[in-house]
Amino acid sequence: MRGYLPISLHMNILHRIDTVGMQREAKERMIVKTIFSMGVLLLIFLNAGDAHAGPTAGVVLKKGFVQCGVNTGLAGFSQPDSNGEWRGIDVDLCRAVGAALLGDGKKTRYTPLTAQQRFTALQSGEIDILSRNTTWTITRDTSLGLNFVGINFYDGQGFMVTKKRNVKAAKQLDGASVCVQPGTTTELNLADYFRANNMKFKPVVIEKLEEVLNAYFAGRCDVYTTDVSGLVAARVSRAANPTDHVILPDVISKEPFGPVVRHGDDQWFDIVKWSLFAMIEAEELGLTSKNIDQQAKSANPVLQRFVGAKGEFGKMLGLDNRWAYHIIKQVGNYGESFDRNLSTLGVDRGINKLWNRGGLMYAPPLR
Amino acid sequence: MSLEVHGAATPTRSKKIILYLSLRRVRSLVYQALLAALVALAAWYFASNAWENLSARRIASGFGFLSREAGFEIAETTFLSYDAADSYLKALVVGLFNTVRIAALAIFFSTLIGVAIGLARLAPNWLLAKLAAGYIEVIRNIPLVVQLFFWYAVIAENLPAPAEALNPLPGVFLSNRGFAFPTLAVTPIEIDYPVLSGFNFSGGGLLSPEFAALFVGLALYTASFIAEIVRAGILAVDRGQFEAAHSLGLNQRQVMRFIILPQALRVIVPPLTSQYLNCLKNSSLAVAIGYPDLVSIANTTINQTGQAIEGIAIIMFVYLTISLAISALMNWYNRRSALWGANP
Numbered sequence: 001m002r003g004y005l006p007i008s009l010h011m012n013i014l015h016r017i018d019t020v021g022m023q024r025e026a027k028e029r030m031i032v033k034t035i036f037s038m039g040v041l042l043l044i045f046l047n048a049g050d051a052h053a054g055p056t057a058g059v060v061l062k063k064g065f066v067q068c069g070v071n072t073g074l075a076g077f078s079q080p081d082s083n084g085e086w087r088g089i090d091v092d093l094c095r096a097v098g099a100a101l102l103g104d105g106k107k108t109r110y111t112p113l114t115a116q117q118r119f120t121a122l123q124s125g126e127i128d129i130l131s132r133n134t135t136w137t138i139t140r141d142t143s144l145g146l147n148f149v150g151i152n153f154y155d156g157q158g159f160m161v162t163k164k165r166n167v168k169a170a171k172q173l174d175g176a177s178v179c180v181q182p183g184t185t186t187e188l189n190l191a192d193y194f195r196a197n198n199m200k201f202k203p204v205v206i207e208k209l210e211e212v213l214n215a216y217f218a219g220r221c222d223v224y225t226t227d228v229s230g231l232v233a234a235r236v237s238r239a240a241n242p243t244d245h246v247i248l249p250d251v252i253s254k255e256p257f258g259p260v261v262r263h264g265d266d267q268w269f270d271i272v273k274w275s276l277f278a279m280i281e282a283e284e285l286g287l288t289s290k291n292i293d294q295q296a297k298s299a300n301p302v303l304q305r306f307v308g309a310k311g312e313f314g315k316m317l318g319l320d321n322r323w324a325y326h327i328i329k330q331v332g333n334y335g336e337s338f339d340r341n342l343s344t345l346g347v348d349r350g351i352n353k354l355w356n357r358g359g360l361m362y363a364p365p366l367r
Numbered sequence: 368m369s370l371e372v373h374g375a376a377t378p379t380r381s382k383k384i385i386l387y388l389s390l391r392r393v394r395s396l397v398y399q400a401l402l403a404a405l406v407a408l409a410a411w412y413f414a415s416n417a418w419e420n421l422s423a424r425r426i427a428s429g430f431g432f433l434s435r436e437a438g439f440e441i442a443e444t445t446f447l448s449y450d451a452a453d454s455y456l457k458a459l460v461v462g463l464f465n466t467v468r469i470a471a472l473a474i475f476f477s478t479l480i481g482v483a484i485g486l487a488r489l490a491p492n493w494l495l496a497k498l499a500a501g502y503i504e505v506i507r508n509i510p511l512v513v514q515l516f517f518w519y520a521v522i523a524e525n526l527p528a529p530a531e532a533l534n535p536l537p538g539v540f541l542s543n544r545g546f547a548f549p550t551l552a553v554t555p556i557e558i559d560y561p562v563l564s565g566f567n568f569s570g571g572g573l574l575s576p577e578f579a580a581l582f583v584g585l586a587l588y589t590a591s592f593i594a595e596i597v598r599a600g601i602l603a604v605d606r607g608q609f610e611a612a613h614s615l616g617l618n619q620r621q622v623m624r625f626i627i628l629p630q631a632l633r634v635i636v637p638p639l640t641s642q643y644l645n646c647l648k649n650s651s652l653a654v655a656i657g658y659p660d661l662v663s664i665a666n667t668t669i670n671q672t673g674q675a676i677e678g679i680a681i682i683m684f685v686y687l688t689i690s691l692a693i694s695a696l697m698n699w700y701n702r703r704s705a706l707w708g709a710n711p
Contacts, residue, residue, distance in 0.1 A: 116666050116669070116670045120669075123426060123673075139671075140673070143673055144426060144673035145673070175569070176565075183669075183670030188439055191438055192451075203440045203442045204442060205442065205663070211655070219528050219543050220576065264423060
């Protein structure tokens with residue numbers, strides 16, 4: 001028998017060889033997301049001890065850049081411009097952290113993530129900050145092993161329909177087909193809203209923003225629902241004729257967006273949190289990227305502390321004492337970031353005004 | 368499998384061990400045991416690491432989430448009724464049924480189309496053979512996901528809105544909301560026609576554009592591979608068999624039916640099994656065009672609960688189970704068809 005395989009085994013092997021070639025192509029088709037998720041899982045597996053190995057800030061300093069998870073392309077929040085540079089208020093937050101920790105807002109890299117990929121990417125350590133128009137909810141803040149740092153945009157969920165439908169209010173949407181992205185609070189609010197109002201709808205659930213917008217603008221759905229800022233951005237940047245689409249006045253949810261970090265690294269949590277607050281505080285103090293050099297010379301002790309000429313805020317955070325100066329000089333204050341990214345799209349500042357101007361934006365005192 | 372012994376046999380203890388190890392069978396057992404131990408060690412290492420990290424970051428784990436309310440709607444269900452108040456488990460079962468529905472239909476129709484195209488490619492008619500060859504080469508060489516987007520665009524973007532739906536037969540409507548058709552209601556027995564009310568059709572049955580695009584794409588794609596397998600199987604039958612059958616006075620159909628196909632099946636069935644498995648797995652591309660299959664719903668579940676490991680484990684377990692079931696069925700059929708033929 002030596003050296004010879006049974007004939008049936010030979011046949012078996014031949015068949016296998018035969019099928020390997022045929023399977024190869026189909027195997028390559030394995031869905032991207034599953035591979036991604038599994039890759040990320042593998043990272044979780046392999047990343048043993050990373051949670052204890054030291055604070056994120058140390059890792060960022062060592063590698064020399066901040067790795068940020070951002071939206072795959074949402075105008076005003078995070079989208080690459082014609083030069084491939086990422087732009088948006090979520091991107092500005094990352095740049096602020098880069099400026100605060102590394103002294104250079106350009107030392108940032110971006111990982112575009114879909115709604116479904118975002119939390120796994122952060123949990124696994126693939127990114128340092130998730131800054132991707134992500135709604136702060138109790139489930140996400142507790143059970144995902146994540147911490148929301150603060151709020152950089154107050155939003156709410158709305159509906160967009162074509163004008164010729166002649167719909168005036170969300171209550172008239174019974175029976176509609178609704179385009180929505182999966183894995184979002186939007187998807188859950190939508191179901192809640194229709195249930196609460198005893199109405200029915202047909203969801204069309206597509207993961208990629210690009211594809212879900214295609215489906216809506218092609219007429220596959222009657223309604224597109226997401227946060228109002230997203231509706232405005234989509235209407236301006238994607239509609240063939242923006243005036244053909246109306247955003248209904250109903251806002252059915254609270255959607256506070258904020259940057260997110262992993263549980264268990266308080267120093268990093270503080271750095272990201274105060275980078276955001278510094279931008280808001282600077283607007284309140286009237287400090288802008290243009291005037292901060294001049295204002296830094298003022299004798300006002302509040303400004304002196306802010307730019308790091310006095311006090312030890314930087315040291316308390318484990319940063320250079322001029323961290324806040326770097327942020328404002330390189331990125332600008334919150335209002336500048338908002339105007340540059342969102343006002344130009346036609347998004348109203350609304351409740352995102354400073355607290356002393358009728359809005360909700362409020363930073364705890366830097367003192 | 369050899370009992371051959373290397374080296375001289377001397378009766379000391381250490382030499383005995385060496386002698387024993389030199390037995391090929393023993394050696395292979397030792398290697399296998401080592402490999403198994405290595406695999407088990409790696410699995411244990413990964414599992415304990417993951418566990419440690421999950422608890423260090425206080426990420427929820429376990430399957431308790433399955434009984435919680437899902438809270439999201441699912442566009443279409445197979446045999447089941449579902450709404451947002453149902454549990455994650457129910458949602459996943461809905462996804463599983465949707466996967467089985469699309470895979471079963473695609474497998475069935477791809478087999479019919481594949482056999483027809485495979486035979487056509489061997490047909491003496493030049494035009495027919497070339498058309499079949501063209502079909503196979505075009506479809507087989509374009510990534511499936513691209514084809515799915517193509518079919519989805521054709522259906523969702525080219526068909527009119529529901530108000531201007533095409534109405535080729537009474538009660539049948541084609542629009543970018545899908546294919547609405549009358550169904551038979553049981554109590555009382557009557558025909559339930561779809562009617563346009565408000566935004567969409569209600570009543571009757573509806574095939575969604577997502578389902579249609581996925582079905583057409585999967586069936587045509589898998590068929591192109593099956594066609595080649597069928598062709599290979601038929602060509603594998605010795606020419607003499609054709610000639611002998613003809614000389615017995617059998618006509619073309621009878622030759623195929625009684626002589627060639629039974630022998631070809633023995634070559635066809637094993638690779639066909641792989642194609643069926645591929646078809647099942649490829650159905651997970653549904654995610655791209657929004658058909659709510661198991662992967663799509665499991666992904667949403669993962670995202671809402673944050674329990675990626677459990678979610679992926681469920682996906683893997685379900686696909687493995689269905690795949691093994693298909694394999695077992697096909698192996699049974701293979702044994703049956705193998706007995707038909709002459710002894711190899």
